[in-house]
Amino acid sequence: AQTVTQSQPEMSVQEAETVTLSCTYDTSESNYYLFWYKQPPSRQMILVIRQEAYKQQNATENRFSVNFQKAAKSFSLKISDSQLGDTAMYFCAFMKGGSGNTGKLIFGQGTTLQVKP
Amino acid sequence: EPEVTQTPSHQVTQMGQEVILRCVPISNHLYFYWYRQILGQKVEFLVSFYNNEISEKSEIFDDQFSVERPDGSNFTLKIRSTKLEDSAMYFCASSELLYRGEGYTFGSGTRLTVV
Numbered sequence: 001a002q003t004v005t006q007s008q009p010e011m012s013v014q015e016a017e018t019v020t021l022s023c024t025y026d027t028s029e030s031n032y033y034l035f036w037y038k039q040p041p042s043r044q045m046i047l048v049i050r051q052e053a054y055k056q057q058n059a060t061e062n063r064f065s066v067n068f069q070k071a072a073k074s075f076s077l078k079i080s081d082s083q084l085g086d087t088a089m090y091f092c093a094f095m096k097g098g099s100g101n102t103g104k105l106i107f108g109q110g111t112t113l114q115v116k117p
Numbered sequence: 118e119p120e121v122t123q124t125p126s127h128q129v130t131q132m133g134q135e136v137i138l139r140c141v142p143i144s145n146h147l148y149f150y151w152y153r154q155i156l157g158q159k160v161e162f163l164v165s166f167y168n169n170e171i172s173e174k175s176e177i178f179d180d181q182f183s184v185e186r187p188d189g190s191n192f193t194l195k196i197r198s199t200k201l202e203d204s205a206m207y208f209c210a211s212s213e214l215l216y217r218g219e220g221y222t223f224g225s226g227t228r229l230t231v232v
Binding site: 033044105 | 215
């Protein structure tokens with residue numbers, strides 16, 4: 001069975017600074033996808049960034065980038081130039097790929113990020 | 118941008134009552150899901166649905182739960198006899214394909230309160 005662990009329940013960062021959220025996962029699958037979702041106070045789940053396990057290159061979306069270390073099963077999210085609107089709960093998630101994939105996402109416990117002015 | 122729509126946004130029900138949560142997935146999506154989030158906690162998978170049948174369900178999704186796509190546009194989650202511990206935020210999601218995990222979209226959720 002796959003598991004996703006986020007070991008930082010809460011973090012804070014000053015506006016305009018950089019912060020890194022940690023995520024580790026455990027799987028025996030070779031084909032899978034990893035995601036970071038943002039959940040602001042509105043409670044909507046918003047996709048931040050997605051990584052395909054077979055790609056060595058780290059995904060980047062504007063101020064958001066990941067450090068994907070496949071051997072270490074680590075998938076951290078870096079937020080550069082933090083903005084007040086980045087204040088939210090962030091969830092790391094895993095999806096099995098290949099045959100037998102039903103689209104099920106397995107989430108970590110979440111990290112609450114507060115950006116301070 | 119296309120959205121997944123969930124209604125109602127908040128529902129209060131008495132313990133033991135049946136409740137139906139409704140979702141309208143994105144029109145060209147083929148895969149549908151329900152997730153649950155007890156307040157402040159992790160998001161938990163309940164069920165995935167494809168081609169008019171359940172493709173996977175979690176241990177949480179017991180005989181009290183059922184899903185249906187009654188008319189080709191709505192996707193519903195029914196809880197037959199609600200318990201206090203069913204109080205949670207319920208999210209519907211849909212995706213067009215499973216390839217590369219793209220296009221997976223969540224609705225804004227229904228907050229269910231069982232009293």
